[in-house]
Amino acid sequence: MSRTALIRSVVAAIPLVLFMPWGGRAQAPESPPPRTLVVATKVAPPFAMKGENGAWTGISIELWRHIAAKRHWQTTFREYDTVPAMLDATASGQADAAVSAITVTGERERQVDFSQPFFSTGLGIAVPQQRELEWMPIVRGFISMRFVQVLGILVGTAMIVGSLIWLLERRHTEQYRNGSRGLGTGLWWAASAMMYAAPQDKAPATLWGRVVATLWMVASVILIASFTAGITAQLTTKNLTGRVRSEFDLIQVRTGTVANTSALSYLASQRVDPKAFVTAADGLQALAGGRLDAFVYDKPLLEYAVKQQDVQGVMVLPVVFDRQNYAIAVAPRSDLRTEIDLAMVDDLRTDWWREVLTRYLGPQ
Incomplete structure (x- = not known):
């Protein structure tokens, strides 16, 4: 075979070699099914x-x-x-x-x-929306232990001041001379001064007696004003926000949540005995109807349910507790x-x- 013929044969064979299926190498791999x-x-x-x-x-x-x-x-x-x-x-x-x-x-x-x-979130609390003042929370406030303690401090302080005035005045002022009766006069004057109604005829006559009386009248003004403001703020705030202001109040009230949720497990671990509902909508309706004092659920789900269902008389507190992740x-x-x-x-x-x-x- 001549050299020219050999070259022509090689050139003709090149396309066959390039496009020959060598064990499937030239075929594009099929993409796996979804x-x-x-x-x-x-x-x-x-x-x-x-x-x-x-x-x-x-x-x-x-x-x-x-x-x-x-x-x-x-x-x-x-x-x-x-x-x-x-x-x-x-x-x-x-x-x-x-x-x-x-x-x-x-x-x-x-x-x-x-x-x-x-997503990071936590539990939230829905409570009834208080629109009017109610008398029962106010009555409960006046018979609370804190109220009794503050009142006892005021009365005790008045008794100390009355006794001190009696000791300073008993040898110099006629109305304080008689032992028990004079002590009673001192106590009465101190209590009356605290209420801005001190009798003038029972006022101390000695220098040190008047000094103590003046200091007591100034101090009593501050004490009574602080006492009145504190009690008013406490009663009004508690009445307007309801009985539940945080998760720590749940143990004392009628609480509900959704069954088979982490909220139910958390409340049980905190010694709260909640009533379980099938859905959040059922629990919110019970809350609006007065059958619950608080309803606990994942806060974003709770806020969405209140907003979408337009539940009247219910609000979600601005608190988040038991932080959790989705x-x-x-x-x-x-x-x-x-x-x-x-x-x-x-x-x-x-x-x-x-x-x-x-x-x-x-x-x-």
Whole structure:
């Protein structure tokens, strides 16, 4: 074969070599089919809400959809009635993850794994809104131990001053000479001076007696003014804000919460015996109807329920206690936890996430 023919043969064979399927190396790899995950959820506005058409929305739902879109997952939502039921399904493999307003607790950590928290909150208290003064709180205020203690201090101080005036005046002033009767006169004058009605004919006559009397009259003005202002402020504030002003008052009043929640567990640990309701709406209606004195639930859920249902005569106190975090639950040792955490690392710092929170909860 001539040299020219050899070159032509080699050139003709090059396309065949380039496009020959060498064990499939030239074929583009097929993309794996989308992974379909079953996600347990429950109604917990505004974190998980089910529309009339069965579509799910809410803060937690939008976060999950965002994560699923980044990981190319398809989602099938499965509804449960309670958080424990969701966690049981996730732990047993019936669901791949659980998404709603799920509080991370030590007991739940032993059952499932949690992603990093995506929302920090705590428990809140809803109470009846007081619009008018009521007499019973005022009466209870006057028979309280604190009132008795303050009154005892005032009376005791007046008795000391009256006795001192008697000791200074008993040898020099006629009305103080008689032993027990003179002492009674001194006590009467001191008590009358405290009430701005001291009798002039019983006034001390000696220099030191008048000095003590003058100091006592000035001091009594300050004491009575402070006593009156303190009692008035205490009674008025307590009456206007109701019997509950913080979590420490819950043990003394009729308290309610939602059944099978971390709020119920917390109240039980604080020796509060709450009445359990199926939903927050039921508890708020009981509160508005006067069957409860306080209703405890996750604060954002509580505020959203009061606002959306327009419950009349109910307000949420500006207190937060038993701080807690919401997270996504997955089965123990599931590979989903790492993937979810990696997807959430940047999402929770973006304007998108702030816009989601503002849209459901208002300005943060």
